[in-house]
Amino acid sequence: MPIDILMPALSPTMEEGTLSKWLKKEGDTVKSGDVIAEIETDKATMEVEAIDEGTIAKLLIPEGTENVKVNTPIAIIAADGEDATAAAAAPAPAKDVSGVHEAAKNGSGESGSAPAVAAAAPAAPVSVVVASDPAIPAGTEFVSMTVREALRDAMAEEMRRDGDVFIIGEEVAEYQGAYKITQGLLQEFSAERVIDTPITEHGFAGLATGAALAGLKPIVEFMTFNFAMQAIDQIINSAAKTLYMSGGQLGASIVFRGPNGAAARVGAQHSQDYTSWYSHIPGLKVVAPFTAADAKGLLKAAIRDPNPVIFLENEILYGHSFDVPKLDDFVLPIGKARIHKTGKDVTIVSFGIGMTYAIKAIDELAAQGIDVELIDLRTIRPMDIETVIESVKKTGRCVTVEEGWPQNSIGSDIASQLMEKAFDYLDAPVLKVTGKDVPMPYAANLEKLALPSVADVIAAVKAVTYR
Amino acid sequence: MAVAKSKVGSKSAPAAGRKPAAIKSAKPTASAKAPAAPLEFSREEDLAAYREMLLIRRFEEKAGQMYGMGLIHGFCHLYIGQEAVVVGMQMAIRTGEDQVITGYRDHGHMLATGMDAKGVMAELTGRRHGYSHGKGGSMHMFSIEKQFFGGHGIVGAQVSLGTGLAFANRYRKNDNVTLTYFGDGAANQGQVYESFNMAELWKLPVIYIIENNRYAMGTSVSRSSAQTDFSKRGLSFNIPGEQVDGMDIRAVKEAGERAVAWCRAGNGPYILEMQTYRYRGHSMSDPAKYRSKDEVQKMRTEHDPIEQVRVRLLDKGWASEEDLKKIDADIREIVNQSADFAQNDPEPDASELWTDIVK
Ligand SMILES: Cc1ncc(C[n+]2csc(CCOP(=O)(O)OP(=O)(O)O)c2C)c(N)n1
Numbered sequence: 035m036p037i038d039i040l041m042p043a044l045s046p047t048m049e050e051g052t053l054s055k056w057l058k059k060e061g062d063t064v065k066s067g068d069v070i071a072e073i074e075t076d077k078a079t080m081e082v083e084a085i086d087e088g089t090i091a092k093l094l095i096p097e098g099t100e101n102v103k104v105n106t107p108i109a110i111i112a113a114d115g116e117d118a119t120a121a122a123a124a125p126a127p128a129k130d131v132s133g134v135h136e137a138a139k140n141g142s143g144e145s146g147s148a149p150a151v152a153a154a155a156p157a158a159p160v161s162v163v164v165a166s167d168p169a170i171p172a173g174t175e176f177v178s179m180t181v182r183e184a185l186r187d188a189m190a191e192e193m194r195r196d197g198d199v200f201i202i203g204e205e206v207a208e209y210q211g212a213y214k215i216t217q218g219l220l221q222e223f224s225a226e227r228v229i230d231t232p233i234t235e236h237g238f239a240g241l242a243t244g245a246a247l248a249g250l251k252p253i254v255e256f257m258t259f260n261f262a263m264q265a266i267d268q269i270i271n272s273a274a275k276t277l278y279m280s281g282g283q284l285g286a287s288i289v290f291r292g293p294n295g296a297a298a299r300v301g302a303q304h305s306q307d308y309t310s311w312y313s314h315i316p317g318l319k320v321v322a323p324f325t326a327a328d329a330k331g332l333l334k335a336a337i338r339d340p341n342p343v344i345f346l347e348n349e350i351l352y353g354h355s356f357d358v359p360k361l362d363d364f365v366l367p368i369g370k371a372r373i374h375k376t377g378k379d380v381t382i383v384s385f386g387i388g389m390t391y392a393i394k395a396i397d398e399l400a401a402q403g404i405d406v407e408l409i410d411l412r413t414i415r416p417m418d419i420e421t422v423i424e425s426v427k428k429t430g431r432c433v434t435v436e437e438g439w440p441q442n443s444i445g446s447d448i449a450s451q452l453m454e455k456a457f458d459y460l461d462a463p464v465l466k467v468t469g470k471d472v473p474m475p476y477a478a479n480l481e482k483l484a485l486p487s488v489a490d491v492i493a494a495v496k497a498v499t500y501r
Numbered sequence: 502m503a504v505a506k507s508k509v510g511s512k513s514a515p516a517a518g519r520k521p522a523a524i525k526s527a528k529p530t531a532s533a534k535a536p537a538a539p540l541e542f543s544r545e546e547d548l549a550a551y552r553e554m555l556l557i558r559r560f561e562e563k564a565g566q567m568y569g570m571g572l573i574h575g576f577c578h579l580y581i582g583q584e585a586v587v588v589g590m591q592m593a594i595r596t597g598e599d600q601v602i603t604g605y606r607d608h609g610h611m612l613a614t615g616m617d618a619k620g621v622m623a624e625l626t627g628r629r630h631g632y633s634h635g636k637g638g639s640m641h642m643f644s645i646e647k648q649f650f651g652g653h654g655i656v657g658a659q660v661s662l663g664t665g666l667a668f669a670n671r672y673r674k675n676d677n678v679t680l681t682y683f684g685d686g687a688a689n690q691g692q693v694y695e696s697f698n699m700a701e702l703w704k705l706p707v708i709y710i711i712e713n714n715r716y717a718m719g720t721s722v723s724r725s726s727a728q729t730d731f732s733k734r735g736l737s738f739n740i741p742g743e744q745v746d747g748m749d750i751r752a753v754k755e756a757g758e759r760a761v762a763w764c765r766a767g768n769g770p771y772i773l774e775m776q777t778y779r780y781r782g783h784s785m786s787d788p789a790k791y792r793s794k795d796e797v798q799k800m801r802t803e804h805d806p807i808e809q810v811r812v813r814l815l816d817k818g819w820a821s822e823e824d825l826k827k828i829d830a831d832i833r834e835i836v837n838q839s840a841d842f843a844q845n846d847p848e849p850d851a852s853e854l855w856t857d858i859v860k
């Protein structure tokens with residue numbers, strides 16, 4: 035039975051690619067494991083390996099062809115003993131895709147797969163209102179960059195500025211970062227300041243905290259915050275509490291950063307939002323930016339901050355592009371929310387990737403005549419509740435949006451604070467849109483159900499506006 | 502070249518002198534010296550080894566293809582190259598009684614314990630009849646029947662869990678042993694050493710199998726480890742260990758039997774460093790720039806675990822090319838059926854979102 039070799043997908047979002055090179059020609063015999071072709075996508079060059087044994091009966095797509103759709107037959111293999119010419123002529127009923135070896139140039143990821151999705155995800159079109167930030171001089175140029183690049187630039191700038199700043203974590207140096215956030219830093223700052231660790235989170239989080247107690251300013255990268263659970267004792271018991279316990283003698287100027295929350299289809303142990311966990315802890319600051327500008331300005335602030343700062347990034351946002359002011363030293367204040375869009379009917383409060391649901395919802399709501407004010411908290415602790423209260427005084431209604439679980443969520447805290455501080459202004463109960471109260475399932479349909487949706491946000495807004 | 506011909510560095514079997522003689526010298530296993538070359542397999546053993554390893558290889562290749570087709574998502578860590586380790590160890594234990602636990606590179610372990618290829622593949626596609634009803638995925642599958650305890654995504658976590666499984670055996674006073682697999686990278690996690698200490702202190706029947714495939718993602722062993730001879734990692738706790746050529750299934754089985762006998766007899770834990778190699782990237786789209794193509798090619802051509810058995814079967818006249826082709830065809834059939842099943846099985850019902858959270 036002749037076998038079709040199909041154009042392989044390298045990530046769930048890859049739809050087409052360039053067949054750049056055939057390494058075998060018609061008539062060549064191949065065996066399982068032979069590299070037969072090279073395929074290029076926007077971010078990677080992959081080698082395609084044969085899985086089946088036989089003879090290349092026909093190359094269906096010439097090399098150099100661009101925009102070859104995934105799952106298009108690209109070659110036909112005649113199995114051993116089959117007549118290759120007959121096989122080339124006959125339609126091949128058995129479908130087969132070859133094994134894939136990606137040589138990713140960008141956005142590779144912990145285990146290499148999901149991040150490719152993140153990098154490929156389209157950038158959300160957003161108009162950013164920089165409400166409470168330091169004045170950006172008129173005429174400032176903006177450059178479009180990804181969150182990934184913004185984070186890298188922030189670290190590079192601070193490392194140039196202060197020799198005490200160093201970065202430590204798994205795969206941060208030679209591999210250029212599991213999610214390529216530290217790309218180029220090893221080359222610029224050497225292995226003394228860009229330090230690959232063994233897989234030993236509790237150990238290196240403690241070591242870095244010790245270095246911070248001695249006055250250095252570590253940036254600790256967790257490959258993801260799921261693995262920071264191994265280290266959480268050092269973060270809380272050592273980094274967060276020492277200033278207090280020492281009566282102010284010793285503190286830790288340290289940043290713990292990395293992707294937080296659900297990625298895509300990586301299951302329960304790799305998909306958890308820790309925002310509310312860290313926001314519970316006195317002695318920590320907790321930052322969770324959405325835009326690239328905020329990522330840059332707040333990471334620079336976090337590195338300079340004399341306290342331990344938990345800096346929660348999001349893998350899916352890494353590939354999103356935003357306008358970032360082109361300034362020599364763009365530092366934003368920690369603890370200030372940003373009014374993303376002003377409005378009069380209802381306040382939505384969100385942060386990080388939660389903003390993507392809110393932004394999509396406000397357009398639909400506008401079409402239905404509901405004018406939303408959208409607040410991006412940016413910093414979770416200390417929380418800028420004043421900005422939220424001022425907004426609610428105007429709108430009388432509030433909906434919170436986050437991917438984390440409902441109990442003791444950021445939304446729960448906002449609801450309780452509004453009840454205490456703005457009860458008289460509320461025209462409806464505060465509603466929370468959160469992830470469902472279940473561990474993250476792997477199956478595609480269940481994962482979708484477990485995450486909050488734009489429809490959830492719209493439904494909540496309609497409920498609080500009695501529409 | 503780290504795959505040893507036989508034992509490298511440490512002494513082969515635990516020498517009597519390495520442990521208090523009063524405890525160890527009476528045990529036959531304690532002083533047993535490993536032969537320089539592993540014992541030959543019988544025809545039946547070689548044929549079984551060939552089939553089992555080939556099943557894993559073909560299954561993993563198919564999983565890789567299906568990932569390419571967008572049918573499998575997220576993280577998918579293939580076991581290609583390391584097949585002799587699980588198959589050899591499985592030949593040394595009592596399937597269904599002795600427990601097995603590992604990390605996320607787990608498809609091979611599941612197939613080796615006899616878990617159904619269809620159920621594993623359907624879990625990879627996130628479907629209803631996958632081992633976890635689609636809720637676990639590649640890294641999280643389990644089978645009580647086969648005493649396979651997962652399937653864990655947090656590097657190193659399975660080491661303490663496996664130690665706990667062994668604790669339960671001792672508590673119940675049965676003579677089952679626990680195979681606890683982990684990688685060279687995982688071997689640097691703190692809980693590994695906390696576990697070692699308790700296991701030796703309480704003489705728990707656990708075999709720590711360190712699958713040293715020389716890399717943890719992009720980090721080679723020499724860049725992550727002060728002591729790169731993993732068989733010695735238990736020395737300060739008095740846990741015996743040996744380095745094993747994990748590409749030679751005979752060596753694996755033989756060392757496995759020694760370790761199992763040691764544990765069953767109540768002597769406590771045992772460490773086996775399996776020197777092996779993964780041919781593919783860490784996960785599906787790892788650029789693998791941290792090693793040369795030559796290095797990979799050399800392993801494939803000179804040390805392939807399946808090829809070694811194939812050559813033996815042919816050289817000894819125990820099987821003809823035709824016989825092996827027949828086996829290959831049978832295996833492909835099993836794998837293709839699992840792939841068909843995994844593509845046609847429906848997604849889990851939406852109500853499954855809310856089941857199995859608490860009992
Ligand atoms: C606690 C923790 N830290 C980091 C990771 C990310 N991670 C997944 S696999 C891996 C490498 C492990 O290598 P090794 O133990 O040698 O096993 P191998 O992949 O080679 O089988 C890393 C760093 C994780 N899953 N859990």
Ligand SMILES: [Mg+2]
Nearest residue numbers: 684685716717
């Ligand atoms: Mg390894």
